[in-house]
Amino acid sequence: MTARSLFIPITLLLVIAFLIGPFLIIVAASFSAGETLAFPPQGFSLRWIAKVFTVESFRASFGMSLFLAIGGTAAALVLGIPASYALSRYKLPGAEIVRTIVSAPIIVPGIIVGLALLRYIVVPFQVGITLALFLAHTALVLPYAVRVVSASLDNLRSDIEEAAVLLGSSRLGAFFRVVMPNIRGGIMSAFILGFVTSFNQVPVSLFLSGPGVRTLPVDMIAYMEIVFDPSVAALSSLLAFLSIGIVFIAERFLGFSRYV
Amino acid sequence: MNKVILASGAALMLAMSAAQTPALAQEKTLTISVYALAQDEYKQIVYEPFQKICGCKLVVETGNSVERLAKMEANKANPVVDMAVISMADALAASRAGLIDKVDTSKLSNFGKLYDIAKDPNGDGMSVGYTFYATSIAYRSDKMKIDSWADLLKPEYASHVAWPNVTTNQGPPALYMLGLALAKDTPDLKAPIEAVGAKKGEIVTFYEKSSQLVQLMQQEEIWAAPIGRFTWAPFTKLGFPIAWAMPKEGQTGGMNVMTVTKGSKNRDLALQFMDFWLSTEVQTKLAEKLIDSPSNKDVKLSEAIANNLTYGEETAKSLKLIPSAVALDNRAGWIKTWNEKVGQ
Amino acid sequence: MFQNRAEALALALPAAIFAAAVFLVPVVILLSDGFRAPTGGWTISAYTDFFSNSLNQTVFLRTLRLSALVTVASAVIGYAAAFAIVSLEPGAKGKVTGLVVLPLMISPVARTYAWIVILGRTGIVNQAFQALGITEAPLRILFSETAIFIGLLQLFLPLMIISLISALENMPKDAIPAARVLGANWFQVFWKVVLPLTKEGLVIGGTLVFTGSLTAYITPAILGGSKVLMLETLLYQQVAVSNNFVAASVIAFILIVMSFAANILLKRVATARNKQRSQA
The missing domain is CATH 3.40.190.10 (Periplasmic binding protein-like II)
Incomplete structure (x- = not known):
């Protein structure tokens, strides 16, 4: 064994142990019988998993979070894909400005975004709570959509579509027939990244949620304001498995990891 | 100026809110x-x-x-x-x-x-x-004995204590009681904040969310913490001898x-x-x-x-609550003093 | 490159207008509060006040230091991990990438609590240290800068690794062997070949990690508490406890400037390497 051939497994082992360790503790705690998180877990039971399903408010807020994550990400892609295409294929006047505006939501602290939207959009224009959350989540996901889709467009040679246009296809036709199939993986990974971002978003939703409308992470934070019992861990694990399921299906059908 | 900026965004917003x-x-x-x-x-x-x-x-x-x-x-x-x-x-x-x-x-x-x-x-x-609700001290009765709010700062105890951050609901009342124990109970809470600040190296943490405390108590990171009575129930399920203190200065809340x-x-x-x-x-x-x-x-x-x-x-009458006006008028000052003495 | 301007604008403007209307404008109005003088007109006195306070200085420097450390550490570990991952065969590569992405799926709140278990006095780390004889009494790791560093690193490392994987995969396959044949040692290969060719990934990953560390709230709040204040925890205090929106907008603006500066700096570092290469 050379030093180099040992380097790969050892690095991977350490990095993955570091990244996955906390995850395993959360999963183990979900199935424990104890009153707190512990490692090794104290006994085995399904009581915390069962408890998640008995908390009524989790169900409603889960639906809202799912709607925002799917709807917001889809809307961000509808806006983001054409913008990425313009940024990567056209001589766009003010391209840098467009890029900065579109990716700005990443760098502003969420609590400020929430407060700003509440004071200057929701209140003056009397925007409904659901719509406000939807707009905010769309804006928050947009930077990821543009970034990931742009990256996969940049990796795609542009002469294919130019050839298609030369051969008589319309620009739009070339986009749908030639470009889209080739960046499908990029779109999928943008969708997953956007979904996860939106689904775990706390500070913006904190300010924009209102009477009768809450997202799941906000509900979770409220629930554990006073008590942190393993049911929060159980809920997190269930959500993680849901996301893993989505990624797995995406990987199966679209081979998403090739495009990350 | 603001109106002009707002108006530019308004068209889109109105169009979208009309749809709903x-x-x-x-x-x-x-x-x-x-x-x-x-x-x-x-x-x-x-x-x-x-x-x-x-x-x-x-x-x-x-x-x-x-x-x-x-x-x-x-x-x-x-x-x-x-x-x-x-x-x-x-x-x-x-x-x-x-x-x-x-x-x-x-x-x-x-x-x-x-x-x-x-x-x-x-x-x-x-x-x-x-x-x-009453606020007092939840503590491990097998490890320590709490008769006064000042006992939490004793050298042998301080390194096993979590103290509420001044920004939490329990923070100012706990400091107020410590002030009473130190016989320096001015509304600016200066003396108790300084006393806590002097022990900041030893005190395990200044908690923001009381939900942490059960976890910390279970892991024996801490033996004692001032808490509100409404968070008391989970502590009783940990299997440790945990008691609710009745300090001689009384309870706050x-x-x-x-x-x-x-x-x-x-x-x-x-x-x-x-x-x-x-x-x-x-x-x-x-x-x-x-x-x-x-x-x-x-x-x-x-x-x-x-x-x-x-x-x-009896309990209701005995609680030493901070008057709201005192809390409001001093809150900014408490945080300032706290950040200087404890946060730095 | 297509030249049609009207088409380009028609494609790009909806997204730009949307982001400007629902995001940029309200945020800019809020931030402008920090520059308003009580008597009317504009001033930067809120900023000079902020930086003249010694607590704020400490917190500012700590935030800068920790975020920079997390970014550097994640770049170093990220390169090692990304190298290891791209050298795997395709099947294994997908699975390992999946494991790297996995922690992103679990709520940051839950992950932060898991660190309380791991880093506690009776936690795994202390048990291992004591068993190995590194320390006799349990170390105090929780509620310190170290704890925040570990928490943030675990939170954001996956983003760096993923950015670097795609950058390394887009690198010409023969670049490294060619450099080796020409007699470069591994350090030179990395510095003169790999870094310039993967700078995009490093800039994206670095910006995500640095900005993420700057604006994370839950992790510093729970793993640090008020013993180890960060700008974001200070910001939260101003909004939620003191209702001081002006002070909050000052901190927010400082955070935004910091993350812009980091982005520019990272681009500079990456391009400087590039120039050296073209000269050599």
């Missing part, structure tokens, strides 16, 4: 704003029975006191919420900011049954207390109150709801589920239940 028809209520709707605590139980004990009585619909907003207050402030011109449940000090802040109205107690049939301290906690007629939003269009309905919540029946049920200690003195509880709550006239 405002939810016009077919029936009377009462919008309430409450703590996120135990919502499933509240729904069963308070909200659903009330909806049956009034034939109206309840819409519930949840969150902690400050966040919800910030939203009320933003919506001041066109209030969304009819009735809000907040802390005593926040009620005074809301009243100073012109967010809430006088409570017409003649419409509350249960008003006479309340403990005196709950009738008008801030002395301005703007709020009614529905629950109060806090009170949560009900308020009516200024400009609410459903004032009478809000009062009807408050009255229902204050009734002996509802307050008893909430107490039996260990959710809220009753402020209605007709509530009778078994000893087992009472031991887990803050119950009875």
